[in-house]
Amino acid sequence: MADAFIYDHLRTPRGKGKKDGGLHQASPVWLLRTLLRALQQRNALDTALVDDLVLGCVTPVGEQGADIARTAVLDAGWAESVAGVTLSRFCASGLEAVNLAAAKVMSGMEDLVVAGGVESMSRWPMGSDGGAWVMDPRVNTALGFTPQGIGADLIATLEGWGRADVDAFAARSHQLAAAARAAGRFDRAIVPVTDIAGLPLLAQDETIRPGTTVESLARLKPSFAAMGAMGFDGTALRKYTTVEKIDHVHHAGNSSGIVDGAALMLVGSAEAGRRAGLTPRARIRGMAVIGSEPTIMLTGPAPACEKALKKAGLRAGDIDLWEINEAFAVVPMKAARALDIAPERINVNGGAIAMGHPLGATGCIVLGTLLDELERSGRSLGVATLCVGAGMGIATVIERV
Secondary structure (H helix, E strand, O other): OOOOEEEEEEEOOOEEOOOOOOOOOOOHHHHHHHHHHHHHHHOOOOHHHOOEEEEEOOOOOHHHOOOHHHHHHHHOOOOOOOEEEEEOEOEOHHHHHHHHHHHHHHHOOOOEEEEEEEEEOOOOOOOOOOOHHHHOHHHHHHHOOOOHHHHHHHHHHHHOOOHHHHHHHHHHHHHHHHHHHHOOOOOOOEOOEEOOOOOEEEOOOOOOOOOOOHHHHOOOOOOOHHHHHHHHHHHHHHHOOOOOOOOOOOOOOOEOOOEEEEEEEEEEOHHHHHHHOOOOOEEEEEEEEEEOOOOOOOOOHHHHHHHHHHHHOOOHHHOOEEEEOOOEOHHHHHHHHHHOOOHHHEOEOEOHHHHOOOOOOHHHHHHHHHHHHHHHHOOOEEEEEEEEOOOEEEEEEEEEO
16 A cells, blocks of 8 residues: 655634634635635645545535535635545544545545545534434434433543543643643644635634633533433433443533634645655554444544554554543543553643534544644654544544654
């Protein structure tokens, strides 16, 4: 197989996923147009050399529907020969897009591919597309569906983590993200978004709260206790019979934020990079997806990482830095415990608790953040991983060039 290299990546800032958020005025296709034009300009890229745009979107309806990838390519003025496909693997969609792009390149069927994702959560909320997993009573009863927050609280209960533990992780996320933003660590990746008249909409991630502490988070009420009382706790406990009661510890402050955002990554073979005059930044060493238990839903990162590492001929101890998406505080905490990873190697610039989780874009964002930090710190190997709805996990291993 050919090697697949990452040549560049960029993203929008992440804007609060409400009507008063900085990116609410920007349509999803406008976010993608902004990034596609920036990617072309800063790499002096002949877009006719690009085979495809592979794009993740978890809620591909309305403005985000009808294969927005192809629409965005045309709207950005790229060559007509560039195809576009939109996919959904729930929260993993942005990283799945990168992995699929890499697989296309490794197979030799395509040479240069743009991958990434978009989600405008202020305009198209989670669940707008329905689906049997949530909407069909026969299906969700048979499969033991519970909201992800119930699964997060169940993990905390099983692992023995209390409210102070998850709040401490959340405070760390905000503090590290605030320090990284102040130090300019995100500047290379972020493309400010303007409106059609060129007036600024948003230039920095909008939801970081530098003053967040365990004490300030302690004032927030649990978000999922009421859902649990409606019957979802009972659904989970029928499967996890050793647990007497779920301790509800997650809330808006220690769970990922709802935000708008988009991200893109340029992936290609060595020869395609030479033809386009590009310099590789990293090589994709391994990638994997797995299925995990669907009621608790959030335990997929560790087995996905183990599978990807095995494909790459590596072990967890070989990895310098990890980006484990902070869907809820317990997700990276659980993965770190399972893989025996030191905390100082995980999410060193904060994560989705502080900066938000634009569902279809997050996987591409965390992989790009990982690459930037490998370069900044002079380290070599990194892994990006996410838990995934309906019980899955995804992971990608990269090596800095």
